[in-house]
Amino acid sequence: MLFKKGSINKLNQAGLGLRFGAIAGLLFLHIPLLLIILYAFTTEDKSYQFPPPGYTLKWFEVVLNRQDIWNAVGLSMRIAIISTFVAIILGTLAAGALYKKSFFGKSSITILIILPIALPGIITGISLRSTFGVMGIPFSTWTIIIGHATFCMVVVYNNVVARLRRTSPNLIQASMDLGANNLQTFFYVILPNMGTAILAGGMLAFALSFDEVIVTTFTAGQQTTLPIWMFSELIRPRQRPITNVVAVFIMFITFIPIVFASYMASKTSESEGSTK
Template sequence: MRFKRTRSGASLKLKIGAVAGLLFLHLPLLLIFLYAFTTEEKSYQFPPPDYTLKWFGVVWERQDIWDAFGLSLRIALIATGAAIVLGTLAAAAVARTRFFGREAVSLLIILPIALPGVVTGIALRSAFDIADIPFSFWTIVLGHATFCVVVVYNNAVARLRRTSPSLLEASLDLGANGFQTFRYVLLPNLATALLAGGMLAFALSFDEVIVTTFTAGQQTTLPIWMLSELVRPRQRPVTNVVAVFVVIITFLPILMAYYFTRGGEATAGHGK
């Protein structure tokens, strides 16, 4: 008996619900782009009375914005580098060895990204105060690394669990030493997972504001600068222009990470 396949499209209600959900998620972002071009300085009038590009020139000439941008960029790069090293080592230990409490260790590694940022920030601030560590550039890096490690770890441990140990054994049997096995066998299998995890970690670190607030001291990252500008608004379109650049800077690595993990089954943590 032969069965005829039928294709049923989504119902109208489901389509409307999907469109409404997408608008709810992305309409605020579109408004940021819109008000980056408005001529109105201190209020949000819809529709904007007129449009201009002058705020992009104002942002370009503001040294305080460039200083905050440079600080955020350096912190994100260093925190991402540390996360790649520590997350990969932790993933290798959990995925390739068996020891008592392995699952508990895995849970503790993942825990920082599951906790509210306020809790993580308070905990780090208390630890720095007890250890008498002054708040500086490095305290922000340490704070960001706590959750960046989780993203890299999730990606690396998933890839390691899918990589057959027999590949490493075969490499060693054929005369390769440990470094050669890592370079020619393990690293090519981990490369896309580490790249995706690193880009996600960079995006998370670059726009982090809650943990940074508790660990920055007198340092002003770009998200902290934006927050202070919103609290004491002078030129709202300037903040919107900076927000546009932040969206672009964080969207590109997330898009690339999605490209490398779009299969879904190859890498964990791709949905964060």
């Protein structure tokens, strides 16, 4: 490169308008999330009054003792964990098969993997629902899991395929040259290389499944997952302060895997940079 990294900064400082625009945009993205946290502490329970007339911790205690909410949390967790597990297996297999080989119909298969997340959830949901109906499969936790795994697969696939493409074949050759057999190469070289990608993909799949409401609506029978509970409260607010606390809870549950996954992603890009 002719120019040093960042030389543009000196030459061309961000104008006032641009800075203002960027900051305003970021505030637009984050103020709503901060408000959610603020409202969890409000003493007002009949309306969404701002600013809150007073602050209290009592709603957290109320939620702690609400068995129905904890049942919903447990169900959502169970579904998210199993769906993620299935999505990891399917997504990794697909990535392993598709990352290098080119063959007739490969692009159609790639589209097929992306399709469940590209199409509106309602179309996926109704399609699965009518198939379950026609085949006489009763709606259960497992029908929800089938729906979730279908669209979670793609995030695992994307992460793993990206990593496989970047993994140098020299690494594997070196391992073989140094006397490792195939299995050793797999467990000591390939798996540690893939591990963080699979984990990052799995984390995102978990967050996606834990939060999903549309496909769940159509593939669930009487089950109430946490998002379904939340959705019914959104349509007819009956217990505002409790909904506020649950919203904060959902937010933090999904934050953890996301921050973890982005940390993994940034870690890999660093280690890659060092090899170049």
